[in-house]
Amino acid sequence: MLDQRTVPSRSTITLRGVPESVSLARFRVGELLGEDHPAFDDVVLLVSEVVTNSVVHSGSSGGGTVEMTVAVCPGAVLVEVRDAGSGVSAPHVRNDPEGEGGRGMFLVDLLADRWGARDDARGFRTLWFEVSF
Template identity: 35%
Template structure:
């Protein structure tokens, strides 16, 4: 189903709330289905989990009252690379890989999951304010 060189996504603005993070995951699964990746496929599940973690972090750590966050997903068809970008309006508080959490820790595993699932990930400044945390995934075959 992937036909063009790049399948863009203009992105979607979502409220910086737990509900917004849930909607981001649903949006990602729907977009993946449109691109030929069924919801139960490995690629769709990986993208959904990455979006859930990045959106949750944007809501929890990047929230600025009264400001939304933005989700954008693109596919680079020749390389079959899916890029996820989650942008928030908060400057500073850049994500860093946390130390290995202990078994008793209730948080601190999200970026470890991103690191394990993504081919690569990083953070970039966002104009005019804020930051974009991105992750890339090598797409498997369309099921």
């Protein structure tokens, strides 16, 4: 028999590429993790940053779609956010304390144990991060 403690909880949601979807993404990941989860604060913050990037800076903005998958595994939470891509290079970390924006990837780099981005042949981009606990 399969031990349920080793099977990841997994949830995928398709969001509209509009700023209002960020709060829905935060709610969904919070609901999946529960407020007492040890990675709750970091994962909710990073989901907010990554989904915001998708709905503001990608080809999904203006009502396209963004897909978010969250997998809760023993010892880690993996989040993947897929959007229509932006036609520019992969996300990078900017450390400009005087800048008005661009801190999202800095936070991902700071709080996630691992992260990365990949583009597929159709131009869709998936940004993923993993937070261990």
